[in-house]
Amino acid sequence: MNHFSWIWNYLKKHIAMIILALFLLLLNSILVIINPYLSSILIDDVIYGQQDDLLVPILATMIGLTLFRTIIRYSYQVMFDSIGQRTLFKLRQDMYQKLNELDFDYFNHTRVGDIMARMTGDTEAVRHFVSWSSYNILESIIWFLTAIVIMGLINWQLMLALVAVTPLIFILAMNLSKESHPAFYEIRESFSRLNSMVEENIGGNRVVKAFAREEYEKEKFTRHNLDYKQRNLDSAKISQKYLPLLEFLASILNVITLLVGGFLVIRQQMTLGELVAFNGYLWMLNNPMRMIGWLVNDYQRFLAAAHKIRQLLYRKPQIPIKNDENTLELKGNIEFKQVSFHFSDDPSHNILTNINFSVNSGMTVGIIGETGAGKSTLVNLIGRYYDPTEGNVLIDGIDIKDYPVRQLRENIAMVMQDVFLFSNTITDNIAFGNPFADGEYIRNMAKIADADSFISQMPLGYDTIVGERGVGLSGGQKQRISLARALTKNPSILILDDTTSAVDMETEAKIQLELSRMTQTKTTFIIAHRISSVREADLILVLDKGEIIERGTHGELVEKRGHYYDVYQRQLGLEGVS
Numbered sequence: 410m411n412h413f414s415w416i417w418n419y420l421k422k423h424i425a426m427i428i429l430a431l432f433l434l435l436l437n438s439i440l441v442i443i444n445p446y447l448s449s450i451l452i453d454d455v456i457y458g459q460q461d462d463l464l465v466p467i468l469a470t471m472i473g474l475t476l477f478r479t480i481i482r483y484s485y486q487v488m489f490d491s492i493g494q495r496t497l498f499k500l501r502q503d504m505y506q507k508l509n510e511l512d513f514d515y516f517n518h519t520r521v522g523d524i525m526a527r528m529t530g531d532t533e534a535v536r537h538f539v540s541w542s543s544y545n546i547l548e549s550i551i552w553f554l555t556a557i558v559i560m561g562l563i564n565w566q567l568m569l570a571l572v573a574v575t576p577l578i579f580i581l582a583m584n585l586s587k588e589s590h591p592a593f594y595e596i597r598e599s600f601s602r603l604n605s606m607v608e609e610n611i612g613g614n615r616v617v618k619a620f621a622r623e624e625y626e627k628e629k630f631t632r633h634n635l636d637y638k639q640r641n642l643d644s645a646k647i648s649q650k651y652l653p654l655l656e657f658l659a660s661i662l663n664v665i666t667l668l669v670g671g672f673l674v675i676r677q678q679m680t681l682g683e684l685v686a687f688n689g690y691l692w693m694l695n696n697p698m699r700m701i702g703w704l705v706n707d708y709q710r711f712l713a714a715a716h717k718i719r720q721l722l723y724r725k726p727q728i729p730i731k732n733d734e735n736t737l738e739l740k741g742n743i744e745f746k747q748v749s750f751h752f753s754d755d756p757s758h759n760i761l762t763n764i765n766f767s768v769n770s771g772m773t774v775g776i777i778g779e780t781g782a783g784k785s786t787l788v789n790l791i792g793r794y795y796d797p798t799e800g801n802v803l804i805d806g807i808d809i810k811d812y813p814v815r816q817l818r819e820n821i822a823m824v825m826q827d828v829f830l831f832s833n834t835i836t837d838n839i840a841f842g843n844p845f846a847d848g849e850y851i852r853n854m855a856k857i858a859d860a861d862s863f864i865s866q867m868p869l870g871y872d873t874i875v876g877e878r879g880v881g882l883s884g885g886q887k888q889r890i891s892l893a894r895a896l897t898k899n900p901s902i903l904i905l906d907d908t909t910s911a912v913d914m915e916t917e918a919k920i921q922l923e924l925s926r927m928t929q930t931k932t933t934f935i936i937a938h939r940i941s942s943v944r945e946a947d948l949i950l951v952l953d954k955g956e957i958i959e960r961g962t963h964g965e966l967v968e969k970r971g972h973y974y975d976v977y978q979r980q981l982g983l984e985g986v987s
């Protein structure tokens with residue numbers, strides 16, 4: 410599908426308005442012919458023919474026609490603008506929908522600034538093309554062709570003299586188009602890099618300040634800013650090479666008209682009125698010539714933007730999400746069967762190797778292991794944020810690939826290691842996974858997560874709006890709100906990834922006690938570095954470099970006196986623990 414059939418999919422929804430706008434555009438183009446024709450009558454019949462009584466009616470018709478044409482032109486301009494805005498709206502909706510469908514893999518490899526550039530600058534370039542450039546291109550083509558026909562009817566010799574210049578104009582326009590094509594793609598890429606740089610700097614502003622690296626960041630920004638400026642200047646240089654030439658050729662038509670036309674009038678092969686009419690039609694010929702350079706640039710800008718937008722829209726998620734209204738209630742019996750995993754960008758490096766274990770519904774699994782051992786990756790496979798590269802994950806005896814992804818995820822609540830809170834009230838953040846939860850339920854879940862006490866102490870309590878990403882809250886507070894959010898979803902599978910790492914031991918013990926009461930019916934995964942977080946689990950997996958090196962209950966693992974035992978010993982700071 411090329412860019413035009415793609416954009417047509419959006420435009421065809423407004424076919425009625427497009428037809429009406431095109432009809433008005435055509436009508437305007439026809440009416441344009443009349444005034445120069447009336448001018449010729451004014452000269453030949455009124456002035457030279459002395460028919461004074463025609464003067465007022467002709468002038469009145471010319472004024473009336475100009476007014477009518479202005480209204481018509483304004484009307485279709487408004488229509489094209491409206492079509493552009495509607496297209497833009499639908500385009501943004503589709504892009505946003507797509508972003509929601511895309512998986513972790515896409516976001517791992519795409520910069521936020523690049524996505525934002527597509528959502529803003531690129532969509533705006535498409536809108537501009539639909540709202541403005543499209544009808545200007547059509548007008549230019551119609552005016553140009555009409556002018557040739559009418560001029561040919563008035564005097565074909567003069568018409569041919571003018572048209573002789575047009576091949577040169579087309580050659581120049583084609584060259585401009587060819588040269589500016591890569592320039593606009595480069596501008597687009599540079600804009601994306603600039604955007605990403607700014608986005609990263611704002612997101613990481615605390616790190617920048619903490620390391621006093623403002624100057625370094627400023628230099629980095631200047632480099633990107635200069636690059637963007639330079640690429641725009643390069644593109645302008647290409648235009649500067651062609652636009653004055655096109656302007657010159659368009660202007661030379663006036664000289665040709667006066668020269669050849671004057672000669673024909675003197676030789677009485679043309680009347681003065683006809684020459685005036687010819688001159689009146691001249692703008693229909695040279696206006697498109699003047700516009701062609703700008704329109705070529707608009708077209709190239711549109712191509713570059715459409716390319717980027719389509720790259721996003723046609724991106725196929727590795728794990729596609731389909732809309733399905735049905736609900737699925739899983740019990741939470743989980744089995745990993747010979748599961749191995751590597752990321753798509755590094756197939757030679759297995760992050761998980763031959764993972765085998767099974768747990769029954771209601772059990773708690775503790776996962777410990779050194780940083781980078783693959784703990785988060787393992788639990789990410791349960792909600793299909795990634796699919797195993799080998800082996801299978803089964804829930805209630807069925808491969809999770811056989812469940813609709815959204816329904817599967819509705820049964821899972823995850824407290825991620827990197828806590829993210831929306832800039833919204835605490836209530837809305839906690840109720841994010843369960844919009845039907847009432848205030849009392851939310852409060853109860855916050856109590857279990859030991860968050861109620863600090864939330865209640867805030868002046869606005871649960872109505873407090875937290876800053877972007879939870880700014881204004883401590884790490885431990887964010888973790889507790891995030892835990893309350895997962896609990897409020899009331900899932901059959903609960904995954905806690907380092908959820909209490911930022912809270913003190915005493916608070917952790919309190920949370921664990923409360924949690925143990927409500928997680929009896931849930932299959933719970935607890936990833937932790939502290940043994941105290943997992944010691945009550947029904948099954949503890951010790952992970953090392955992506956492999957399970959030990960498994961069992963706390964008692965069994967301590968008895969084994971292996972890796973787990975060593976860690977336990979170190980954490981307690983004791984010798985000879987048994």
Ligand SMILES: Nc1ncnc2c1ncn2[C@@H]1O[C@H](COP(=O)(O)OP(=O)(O)OP(=O)(O)O)[C@@H](O)[C@H]1O
Nearest residue numbers: 517752760778779780781782783784785786787826
């Ligand atoms: N998106 C990614 N692309 C490539 N490699 C990744 C990606 N995410 C994680 N890794 C790598 O996978 C390995 C396991 O990461 P994982 O986050 O699962 O470890 P972890 O045991 O949870 O560590 P921690 O205790 O520090 O959270 C690490 O070596 C990490 O560098």
